[in-house]
Amino acid sequence: MKMKSLLVAMSAAALLTACGGGDDTPATSATAATPAQIPNTATAAGYSLSVFAKAPSSTAKPDSIVQYNNTVFIGYQMAGDVKDGSVPSLTNTVVQYDLSGNVLKSYTVPGHIDGLLARTDTNTLWAMSNEDANPKLTIINLATGAQKTYQATVNPTAHGGGFDDMQLLNGVVYASASNPTTPGTAAPTVVSLSLNATGTTFDVTPVLAGNAQATDITPSVGGATNPNFNKPVTLALTDPDSETIDASGNLVLDSQADGKLVFISNPGPSQTVSVLTLTLFNDKDGPVTPVDDTRWVPAAGPTGKTFMLFTDASNTTYRVDASFKQGDAYSAGQGQVMQLDTKTGHLTPVVTSVGSASALQDPHGILFVAQ
Numbered sequence: 001m002k003m004k005s006l007l008v009a010m011s012a013a014a015l016l017t018a019c020g021g022g023d024d025t026p027a028t029s030a031t032a033a034t035p036a037q038i039p040n041t042a043t044a045a046g047y048s049l050s051v052f053a054k055a056p057s058s059t060a061k062p063d064s065i066v067q068y069n070n071t072v073f074i075g076y077q078m079a080g081d082v083k084d085g086s087v088p089s090l091t092n093t094v095v096q097y098d099l100s101g102n103v104l105k106s107y108t109v110p111g112h113i114d115g116l117l118a119r120t121d122t123n124t125l126w127a128m129s130n131e132d133a134n135p136k137l138t139i140i141n142l143a144t145g146a147q148k149t150y151q152a153t154v155n156p157t158a159h160g161g162g163f164d165d166m167q168l169l170n171g172v173v174y175a176s177a178s179n180p181t182t183p184g185t186a187a188p189t190v191v192s193l194s195l196n197a198t199g200t201t202f203d204v205t206p207v208l209a210g211n212a213q214a215t216d217i218t219p220s221v222g223g224a225t226n227p228n229f230n231k232p233v234t235l236a237l238t239d240p241d242s243e244t245i246d247a248s249g250n251l252v253l254d255s256q257a258d259g260k261l262v263f264i265s266n267p268g269p270s271q272t273v274s275v276l277t278l279t280l281f282n283d284k285d286g287p288v289t290p291v292d293d294t295r296w297v298p299a300a301g302p303t304g305k306t307f308m309l310f311t312d313a314s315n316t317t318y319r320v321d322a323s324f325k326q327g328d329a330y331s332a333g334q335g336q337v338m339q340l341d342t343k344t345g346h347l348t349p350v351v352t353s354v355g356s357a358s359a360l361q362d363p364h365g366i367l368f369v370a371q
Contacts, residue, residue: 038318040359044350047322053101055315056093062311064165065365066125068118068142071104072097072309072367073125074317075113083112083179084162085134094127094140099369101317109138110149115165115243117173128163132179135162137193137202153201159187163204165243166193169251174207174267176240176253184210184236190243190253190264207267208253210237214262214273218345221277223284235262235275239290242365246342247296247327256333259288261345276345278331280338289347291333293366294340297324301370309369310337310351313362320351324368332363 038049053074055062060076067073076093092113096105111129118125125140135157137150157163160181167174173193180187188206196203212235216228239257246252251264259279265272280286293310300306308320310332320337329340336352353360 038359040353040355042352042354043320044348047320047350049351050319050321051101052309052317052319053095053097053103054317056095056106058315060093060315061313062315062317063364064114064116065309065311065317065367066116066118067367067369068096068120068125070099072099072369073116073118074311074365075116075127077112081112083130084132085111085130085136092129094125099371101319105145107140107145107147109140109147111136114178115163115175117166117168119168121168126166126173128166128175131162131164133157133160133162137163150195150200150202153196153203157204158206159189159210163191163193164241167243167245167251169245169249169267172267174243174251175204176243177204178240180210180238180240183238186211189237189240189255189262190251190267192267207271208262208264208273209235210240211235212273214275217263217274218277218283220283220344223282233275235273237262242293244294244296246329252294254291254294256290256292259290261294276342278340278345278347280334280347280349282346283344286346289334291331291338291347292364294329294331295366295368297326297328297330297368298370299326303371306368306370308337309367310363311365312360313364314359316359318351318360322350330366332366335360335362337363337366 059079062074064075073096091108094107109127113129114131115128123142127138129136135152140147159177161179163175164178165176175193177188186209189210190208191204194203213232214235216233218226219229237255239255241256242254244252251267253262261276263274278289280289306324311317331338331340336349338347338349
């Protein structure tokens with residue numbers, strides 16, 4: 001863990017008693033720190049932490065996590081992986097688990113794996129590799145186990161990097177265009193993706209430029225009213241990373257190093273775009289905070305119970321149990337998991353690491369499972 005991340009995480013643990021949170025009302029009160037079951041961690045009141053699954057090896061780092069029916073897929077990167085496709089022999093592993101964390105199957109995919117997309121409409125798992133350059137898309141038929149890998153039709157890509165996360169919205173696959181060589185320019189940060197008729201490559205179409213116009217929905221900055229609140233601004237996105245779909249059905253891009261979430265309503269020619277800046281605790285006292293995954297709590301399943309899973313660079317995927325409220329949002333990053341107030345951009349830690357032997361090193365992927 002980087003020292004800055006560790007200090008932030010330790011500060012978060014110490015200040016849990018002072019944290020608010022939530023979209024309007026937190027799912028549970030975060031007024032007191034609760035000893036967690038995992039050493040060197042702390043949870044806000046009403047949240048409990050346990051281990052869901054350990055990595056298949058000590059050098060395997062869990063990253064993306066998705067649900068497929070009553071199973072979960074986790075993509076494992078290897079420590080020291082190159083991310084640009086320059087080592088053709090490099091492979092990573094995707095493991096399928098049941099909802100109790102028992103291993104069901106494992107798959108080997110080429111390259112440094114990043115985004116996963118589980119498609120119940122086609123009974124396939126899409127795995128995107130090489131986020132920095134020379135991207136590859138591997139599609140696994142979950143009925144037969146057959147795999148096919150596609151290259152980008154145009155490579156080098158228009159933005160110069162690779163592709164990372166993927167989301168399916170209204171029948172269209174959208175991917176984040178990661179590691180741009182000229183960040184903050186007209187090069188795409190989000191693309192739509194389709195398989196080429198050749199059967200060997202995939203095509204992309206730009207959806208959002210790095211310097212697109214957006215409405216700034218961050219109400220305050222540095223403790224004062226944001227002069228650009230609800231006004232158009234020009235984006236300067238440098239680090240397109242993960243994607244998600246919010247409770248309103250918008251496509252959401254995380255520009256990680258910029259500490260911003262970009263909301264794309266009705267992606268396409270008539271889309272509207274807004275941007276929210278993220279800060280730890282509040283905009284007056286907390287710094288702009290980079291995050292990885294952000295996820296919204298879905299409607300409860302038939303059992304009425306919803307739990308969270310998140311992956312961490314400590315070779316572990318954790319489970320969080322709480323009275324999660326539909327529509328609330330949570331983000332992972334900087335050694336902790338935080339509840340996000342989507343009206344202000346303020347992040348409230350609910351699970352964090354404490355001490356020098358921190359259990360949480362770098363939370364990445366988040367998944368809510370509605371049982």
